[in-house]
Amino acid sequence: MELLAFLNLDELALAMSQMSMYPLFESAHYIVSVMSLKEQPGAVEVACRSPVACWVSSMLYCFGGAILSAVLLAEPPVEPFSNNSHVLVASLIWYLMFYCPQDLVYSCTSLLPVRLVLSGMKEVTRTWKVLGGVVQAQKKYQNSLLVMIVVGWAKGSGHGLISNFEQLVRGVWRPETNELLKMSYATKVTLIGAIVFSMQQSHILPVQKHQLMFLYTLFLVINKVRMMLTAPSFPFAPVETAIYRVLFGMESTHSPSANEADVSVTSPPETCTAAAEAIKPASPRHNGSVCCDAEQNAAPSAEADVDCSLKLAARDDQQTAAERIRTD
Amino acid sequence: MELLAFLNLDELALAMSQMSMYPLFESAHYIVSVMSLKEQPGAVEVACRSPVACWVSSMLYCFGGAILSAVLLAEPPVEPFSNNSHVLVASLIWYLMFYCPQDLVYSCTSLLPVRLVLSGMKEVTRTWKVLGGVVQAQKKYQNSLLVMIVVGWAKGSGHGLISNFEQLVRGVWRPETNELLKMSYATKVTLIGAIVFSMQQSHILPVQKHQLMFLYTLFLVINKVRMMLTAPSFPFAPVETAIYRVLFGMESTHSPSANEADVSVTSPPETCTAAAEAIKPASPRHNGSVCCDAEQNAAPSAEADVDCSLKLAARDDQQTAAERIRTD
Amino acid sequence: MELLAFLNLDELALAMSQMSMYPLFESAHYIVSVMSLKEQPGAVEVACRSPVACWVSSMLYCFGGAILSAVLLAEPPVEPFSNNSHVLVASLIWYLMFYCPQDLVYSCTSLLPVRLVLSGMKEVTRTWKVLGGVVQAQKKYQNSLLVMIVVGWAKGSGHGLISNFEQLVRGVWRPETNELLKMSYATKVTLIGAIVFSMQQSHILPVQKHQLMFLYTLFLVINKVRMMLTAPSFPFAPVETAIYRVLFGMESTHSPSANEADVSVTSPPETCTAAAEAIKPASPRHNGSVCCDAEQNAAPSAEADVDCSLKLAARDDQQTAAERIRTD
Numbered sequence: 009m010e011l012l013a014f015l016n017l018d019e020l021a022l023a024m025s026q027m028s029m030y031p032l033f034e035s036a037h038y039i040v041s042v043m044s045l046k047e048q049p050g051a052v053e054v055a056c057r058s059p060v061a062c063w064v065s066s067m068l069y070c071f072g073g074a075i076l077s078a079v080l081l082a083e084p085p086v087e088p089f090s091n092n093s094h095v096l097v098a099s100l101i102w103y104l105m106f107y108c109p110q111d112l113v114y115s116c117t118s119l120l121p122v123r124l125v126l127s128g129m130k131e132v133t134r135t136w137k138v139l140g141g142v143v144q145a146q147k148k149y150q151n152s153l154l155v156m157i158v159v160g161w162a163k164g165s166g167h168g169l170i171s172n173f174e175q176l177v178r179g180v181w182r183p184e185t186n187e188l189l190k191m192s193y194a195t196k197v198t199l200i201g202a203i204v205f206s207m208q209q210s211h212i213l214p215v216q217k218h219q220l221m222f223l224y225t226l227f228l229v230i231n232k233v234r235m236m237l238t239a240p241s242f243p244f245a246p247v248e249t250a251i252y253r254v255l256f257g258m259e260s261t262h263s264p265s266a267n268e269a270d271v272s273v274t275s276p277p278e279t280c281t282a283a284a285e286a287i288k289p290a291s292p293r294h295n296g297s298v299c300c301d302a303e304q305n306a307a308p309s310a311e312a313d314v315d316c317s318l319k320l321a322a323r324d325d326q327q328t329a330a331e332r333i334r335t336d
Numbered sequence: 337m338e339l340l341a342f343l344n345l346d347e348l349a350l351a352m353s354q355m356s357m358y359p360l361f362e363s364a365h366y367i368v369s370v371m372s373l374k375e376q377p378g379a380v381e382v383a384c385r386s387p388v389a390c391w392v393s394s395m396l397y398c399f400g401g402a403i404l405s406a407v408l409l410a411e412p413p414v415e416p417f418s419n420n421s422h423v424l425v426a427s428l429i430w431y432l433m434f435y436c437p438q439d440l441v442y443s444c445t446s447l448l449p450v451r452l453v454l455s456g457m458k459e460v461t462r463t464w465k466v467l468g469g470v471v472q473a474q475k476k477y478q479n480s481l482l483v484m485i486v487v488g489w490a491k492g493s494g495h496g497l498i499s500n501f502e503q504l505v506r507g508v509w510r511p512e513t514n515e516l517l518k519m520s521y522a523t524k525v526t527l528i529g530a531i532v533f534s535m536q537q538s539h540i541l542p543v544q545k546h547q548l549m550f551l552y553t554l555f556l557v558i559n560k561v562r563m564m565l566t567a568p569s570f571p572f573a574p575v576e577t578a579i580y581r582v583l584f585g586m587e588s589t590h591s592p593s594a595n596e597a598d599v600s601v602t603s604p605p606e607t608c609t610a611a612a613e614a615i616k617p618a619s620p621r622h623n624g625s626v627c628c629d630a631e632q633n634a635a636p637s638a639e640a641d642v643d644c645s646l647k648l649a650a651r652d653d654q655q656t657a658a659e660r661i662r663t664d
Numbered sequence: 665m666e667l668l669a670f671l672n673l674d675e676l677a678l679a680m681s682q683m684s685m686y687p688l689f690e691s692a693h694y695i696v697s698v699m700s701l702k703e704q705p706g707a708v709e710v711a712c713r714s715p716v717a718c719w720v721s722s723m724l725y726c727f728g729g730a731i732l733s734a735v736l737l738a739e740p741p742v743e744p745f746s747n748n749s750h751v752l753v754a755s756l757i758w759y760l761m762f763y764c765p766q767d768l769v770y771s772c773t774s775l776l777p778v779r780l781v782l783s784g785m786k787e788v789t790r791t792w793k794v795l796g797g798v799v800q801a802q803k804k805y806q807n808s809l810l811v812m813i814v815v816g817w818a819k820g821s822g823h824g825l826i827s828n829f830e831q832l833v834r835g836v837w838r839p840e841t842n843e844l845l846k847m848s849y850a851t852k853v854t855l856i857g858a859i860v861f862s863m864q865q866s867h868i869l870p871v872q873k874h875q876l877m878f879l880y881t882l883f884l885v886i887n888k889v890r891m892m893l894t895a896p897s898f899p900f901a902p903v904e905t906a907i908y909r910v911l912f913g914m915e916s917t918h919s920p921s922a923n924e925a926d927v928s929v930t931s932p933p934e935t936c937t938a939a940a941e942a943i944k945p946a947s948p949r950h951n952g953s954v955c956c957d958a959e960q961n962a963a964p965s966a967e968a969d970v971d972c973s974l975k976l977a978a979r980d981d982q983q984t985a986a987e988r989i990r991t992d
Binding site: 054055056057058059060061064078082083084085086089090091092095103107109176177178179180181 | 483486512513514583
Binding site: 159 | 734836
C-alpha cells in the first residue's frame with residue numbers, strides 16, 4: 009500500500025471512495041443490465057407480448073443483488089423499489105431500450121466505444137455493491153466472515169445468482185444450468201471481491217478501505233475493458249486451475265486449457281485418483297473420487313467430455329503425461 | 337363523488353366499509369378458491385394420492401395473497417396460519433369439497449345461482465385485501481407509491497402470482513406461462529384496484545376511502561356477474577389496447593379483437609415499427625422494436641401467431657389498413 | 665409416564681434432555697447428510713464439475729431445516745452460517761466425503777456398523793431440531809398450534825421439504841415429485857414429532873418435556889436401526905391406512921398392502937365411492953370423490969396403477985371382495 013502513497017494515488021483513492029454512484033454510474037449499470045436482458049434469446053418477444061413481465065425482468069436485472077441480499081438478511085425484498093428516483097430511472101431506461109422507435113437507444117448504446125465506457129462504469133458500481141453487502145451483513149453478524157462473504161457476493165452479482173427465477177418470469181426454465189454450476193466471470197470476480205472486502209472489514213487484511221476500493225475497481229475496469237477488446241478469459245484461471253487440481257484433484261472446467269482435451273491429461277495421478285481408477289470397469293456403487301463415472305458419459309455437456317478424456321488419457325503411458333505437465 | 341351524496345349512497349358506502357369480512361365473505365372466498373383448485377386438471381388425483389399436498393395447495397389458494405405480501409414485506413409467511421379460526425374454516429371447506437361422499441358439497445356449490453352469489457361475495461373480499469395490502473405497505477414505506485401498489489396487488493391476487501409454485505406442490509410445472517406473461521382478468525382488476533387505492537391513500541386521488549371501496553366493490557361484483565352470465569371479456573380492453581398501441585407500439589394480446597388476425601393489422605405504422613421492418617429479411621442480431629423476429633415463429637403460443645400476422649398484413653397496401661382502422 | 669419412573673428411567677431421560685448435540689451428534693448428522701447427498705445420482709459428477717455448487721448443496725442438506733424454519737418465521741436464512749464452528753465442521757466433512765484420496769472416508773462411513781451408529785445419532789438430533797422449531801415458533805405465535813407444528817416439522821425435516829430447490833442447485837429438476845406428494849419415512853415421523861411436541865408445549869399432552877424427548881428419541885432410534893437391518897416400512901402404516909380409509913375414502917399409497925393390486929380392492933365400498941362410480945363411463949366434468957378419473961390412467965406413477973386397480977376390481981362381485989377383507 010506504500011506503492012499507492014508513493015505514486016500520490018492515496019488522495020485519488022480517497023476521493024474516489026467518497027464518490028456518489030447515483031445518478032451517473034447507477035444509470036450506466038441500468039443501461040448495461042437492460043441491454044444484456046434485451047440480448048437474451050426471446051426477451052424481445054416477451055417485451056412485445058407482456059410489457060409487465062418484461063419490466064419485472066428488467067427490475068430483477070437492475071436490482072437483483074439488492075433483492076437477494078435483502079432476502080438473505082430477512083429484510084423486505086421490495087426495499088429497492090421504495091427508492092422512487094432509482095426505479096424511475098431504471099424504468100425509463102427499460103422503456104427506451106425496448107420500445108424506442110427505430111430502436112435508436114439500443115443502437116446507440118451498443119456501439120463498441122459507448123458500450124465500453126458504460127460497461128466500465130457498471131463495473132465501478134460493483135465495488136460499491138459488494139462493499140455495501142459486506143457492511144450490511146456485518147451490522148447483523150459482527151463476527152461471521154462467511155455471512156459477510158455470502159451477502160457481499162449476493163449483492164454484487166445478485167442477478168446472476170437468481171437468473172433461474174428471473175428467466176421464469178419470462179417463461180424460460182433452464183434447470184440444468186445456474187451460476188453455481190458454471191460460474192461466469194462476473195460471479196467469480198464478485199466472489200473474490202466479497203472475500204477481500206470481508207477480510208478488510210474484519211481487519212484480517214491490513215489495508216485501508218479506500219485503498220482496497222481503488223485497487224479492486226481498477227482491477228475490475230481494466231479487466232472488463234481488456235475482455236471486451238480481446239478474447240474473454242478469467243485473469244485468475246491459472247490460480248483457479250492450481251487450486252482445483254490441489255484441493256479437488258481435478259481440472260478447472262473453466263480454464264482455457266480445459267477446452268483442449270489433449271491438455272487435460274496433465275493432472276498428476278496422485279491428486280486425481282479418477283485417472284487411475286477409471287481404467288477398471290465402473291463399479292455399480294457410488295465411488296467417491298471417481299469423477300468419470302458411468303452417469304457422466306450420458307451427460308451432454310462439454311465439460312463432461314473434457315473430464316472423461318481423463319479415462320482415455322490414463323491409458324497412455326504415465327511418462328508422456330509427465331512430459332506434458334512440464335510443457336504445460 | 338357528489339353523485340354518491342346525491343343518490344343518498346354515501347351512508348350505505350360508509351356502512352359497507354365497516355362490514356366485517358369474517359366469517360361470511362371469507363368463507364365464500366375459501367369456497368370459490370377451493371372449487372377453482374378442484375377444477376384444475378389433476379387436482380382430484382392429487383387429493384386422492386396425497387391429502388397433505390392437496391391441503392397445502394388449498395391453503396395457497398386461500399391465503400396466497402397474505403403469504404406473498406408477507407414475503408414481500410419480510411413478515412413471517414406463516415402469519416396467516418396463526419389465525420386458528422380462519423384456517424379451520426378453510427380446512428373444513430377443503431375437506432368437504434374434496435372428500436364429501438357423493439361429492440355433495442361440490443355439486444351444490446357449482447350450481448350456477450349458488451356459484452354466482454359466492455363469486456360475487458369473493459369479489460367483495462378482494463377490495464378489503466387490496467386495501468389491506470396498500471395500508472400494510474404504507475406503514476413501512478410512507479412515500480413509496482410503487483411499493484404500495486406492488487404489495488396491494490400481491491395481497492389481492494396473490495394466488496395468481498404464485499401459481500407456478502402452488503402447482504409445484506401438486507407436482508405440476510408449467511414454466512412457459514405465468515400471471516405476468518399472460519394476466520388474467522382477476523390480476524388485471526386487482527392491479528387497477530391497487531393503483532387507485534394507493535393513489536387514494538397517498539392523497540393523489542381526491543376521494544374518500546369508503547366511497548372508493550364502495551365504487552370499486554360495485555365495479556368488481558357487477559363485472560364478475562356479467563362475465564359469468566355472458567362471455568368473459570375485460571371491461572377495459574379498449575383502453576388497454578390504446579395504451580399498448582401508444583406506449584409499446586403493438587396490439588394488446590388480450591383485447592378481444594386480437595383474436596381475429598384480420599383486425600390486428602389496424603395498428604398504425606408509426607407506432608408499430610415492426611410492421612414496416614418485418615418485411616425486410618430478419619437480421620441475425622437482436623433488433624429492438626421488431627416484435628416478430630425469427631424466434632417468435634418457433635413459439636407455439638397463439639399470441640405469437642396473432643402478432644406475426646402483422647408481418648403478412650403489412651404486405652397489404654396501407655390504404656386498406658387505413659380503411660380498416662376507420663371501420664374498427 | 666409412571667412407567668418411566670417405575671423403571672428408574674426418569675433421571676436418565678432428564679440427563680439425556682440436557683445433553684449437548686454439538687459436536688458429536690451434530691457431526692454424525694452432517695456425515696449422514698453428506699453421505700446421502702453423495703448417493704444421489706449425478707452428485708459425484710457435480711462435485712467434480714463445480715465444488716461450489718456441491719458445497720451449497722451439502723449445506724442445504726446439513727442446514728436445510730434451520731434455513732426453512734428461518735424463512736417461515738421471517739428470520740435471516742443466513743443465520744445458520746453465522747455459527748462458524750458448525751459450518752467449518754460441516755464443510756470439512758463435505759470435503760473429506762467428496763474429495764478424500766482413495767475415497768477413504770466414504771468407504772469407512774458406509775460400512776454397515778458405522779453407518780448404523782451414525783444414523784442412530786442423526787435421529788437423536790431430529791428430536792432436538794423438532795423441539796427447537798416448536799419453541800422458536802411458540803415465542804412468536806403463543807397460541808397457534810398449527811404454526812408450531814409447521815415450523816417444528818420444517819426444522820426437523822427441512823432438507824426433505826426443500827429438496828426440489830436443493831436439486832436445482834445441482835442442475836436437477838424433478839417437479840413431478842416432492843415430499844408433500846409422497847412423504848418419506850423421515851418426513852412422516854418428523855410430522856408426528858412436531859404434533860406431539862406442539863401439544864406438549866401447549867399443555868394439551870400431560871407429559872413432561874424431558875420424558876417426551878426420551879420416548880420420541882427412543883422411538884426414532886429403534887425404528888431407524890430396525891429399518892436399516894430389515895425391510896424399510898413405516899411403523900404406523902396400519903394407523904395411516906385406517907385414517908386414510910376413514911377420512912379420505914381411499915387406500916394409503918404407502919401402506920405395504922397397497923403394493924399388491926389384489927389386496928387394494930379391500931377398501932369398503934361405503935368409504936371409497938370411487939369403486940362404485942368407476943364402473944360407469946367417466947364423465948367429462950371433474951367429479952369430486954372419484955379417484956380414478958381418466959387423467960389418472962395417463963399418469964405413469966405406480967400409485968396410479970394401484971389406485972386404478974379399484975376400477976377393475978370393482979367389476980368383481982362384492983362377495984369376493986368382502987371375503988378378501990376378512991382374510992386381509
